[in-house]
Amino acid sequence: MGDPHRVGIVGLGFISRAYLTTLRGHPAVRITAVADLDPARAVATAAELPGAEAVNVERLLGGADVDTVLNLTVPTAHAEITLRAIDAGKNVFTEKPLAVTFPEGREIVERAAAAGVAVGCAPDTVLGTGTQTARAAIDGGLVGRPLAASAVMVTPGHERWHPDPDFYYTAGGGPLFDMGPYYLTALIHLLGPVRAVVGAASRLRPERVVGSGARTGERIPVEVDTHVSGVLEHADGALSTITTSFDGVATTAAPIEVHGETGTLAVPDPNHFDGESRLVELGGTGWRTLPTSAGHVGAGRGTGLLDLVAAAGRRPPRAGGELGLHVLETMTALLRSAHEGRRVELTTTAERPPPVPLTP
Structure with missing residues (x-):
């Protein structure tokens, strides 16, 4: 270069x-x-x-x-x-x-x-071996035709560890805008773009208490919804459910599960670059861990910028602006649906980015 x-x-x-x-x-x-x-x-x-x-x-x-x-x-x-x-x-x-x-x-x-x-x-975490190995499994037919998926993120809120958590509870924050991009971007990599959504949202309390640093004990206002759930209709007909929450304590649910005609795939946390993908097949004897087969090995934040530089106008970047815009519209549509009580169709779409081959 x-x-x-x-x-x-x-x-x-x-x-x-x-x-x-x-x-x-x-x-x-x-x-x-x-x-x-x-x-x-x-x-x-x-x-x-x-x-x-x-x-x-x-x-x-x-x-x-x-x-x-x-x-x-x-x-x-x-x-x-x-x-x-x-x-x-x-x-x-x-x-x-x-x-x-x-x-x-x-x-x-x-x-x-x-x-x-x-x-x-961002996020560019989906370019790591975790999401990309799961995508390779789906593209390779290991679950058959994908029918549905679920994505779950539950925490008690970032104010417990972040010394200046105010922005998590103002416009552009909340669990959907803060953590939702990881899960939505992964779902689009795995299943393709979204055509319509139905959402519901709530706000547990009007204030949060800073739990660490020099501001410990300070109360900050909450201006956004802190629990958001939704149903995503993907363009190919698959249905995904998503839950993002700053109001729970923990969850035992897999970060993402993809259900197909012949198998179910447990996908690792899309907030990380790596992690194990596990598959259970129809008629099989239990879950098995899939070998790492795709994605950037040992990647970290900034991998998406490096991919943009490598693309250099010859191809769309894998963590590109059009995908970011589609994720943004999906999030705003979920909140709009929650507040208006109706199904909302999206005006944008995005191509599934090219898969990432296994890259040392």
């Missing part, structure tokens, strides 16, 4: 450490600039990255030393930073969700296309 692709990072909070673990020193990319609302944090991060400069956002977006912007800001800032980067002629890879409203997400995809730049969107 010639010289390393130059990346500038906006937002150096908790999740940035995971991305830096993958990208720091990778031969395909070089981090040239970092920016954060806290200038001291930007300076400290730049000191860990040879050749990187701590700058303000305006300088990073306008800099000739940045080819792609990695947008790791809080969800409410995703659209603003991404659109500014697009207008500056930069490619963008953004943390999930693509935006907090569907119109913002659609504007991102449309303006990127008009500007001739690429947009990618």
Whole structure:
């Protein structure tokens, strides 16, 4: 690919450490600039990255030393930073969700296309061996024709461990927008796009209590639904159910199960890159673990950005903006359905990204 692709990072909070673990020193990319609302944090991060400069956002977006912007800001800032980067002629890879409203997400995809730049969107966990091995099993006919799937995520809430959890309970947060992208993106990789949804939602309590760090004991308001359930109608006729909750304690359910005519597949947690896929077949004697057969081995956050760089306009990125937009519309449609009490048809679709061969 010639010289390393130059990346500038906006937002150096908790999740940035995971991305830096993958990208720091990778031969395909070089981090040239970092920016954060806290200038001291930007300076400290730049000191860990040879050749990187701590700058303000305006300088990073306008800099000739940045080819792609990695947008790791809080969800409410995703659209603003991404659109500014697009207008500056930069490619963008953004943390999930693509935006907090569907119109913002659609504007991102449309303006990127008009500007001739690429947009990618997390999660990229689905490019690891966990989801990809499960996809290979489905594509290989091990469950027969897929009929249905279930996805379940239940926790008591991130305020128990995150020292600054406010954004989890404002627009763009909640269990659906925070964790739903992992499960929805995996379901689309496994079963294809969604054509319509029916949703229901609730909110257990109006406040949460910070459980760690300097703000321990502080109460924060809850402005979003904290338990969301839904039914997804996939374009090929399969039906999925999804539950995302910050109101429960735990669950014994598999993160994702896919049911077919001849077998059921237990899929590992799509919040992780790896994990075991287990299969039970009609007439079989029990569950068996499938050998790892697809996906990036030992991958970490940032793999989707590396895939976007490798695509280089020759193919759509596997964690691309159109898929991110379809996931965003699915989430907003679930909440709209819950609040309006009706089935909602989607206006977008997305191709299943190309599978990832087993890649050391």
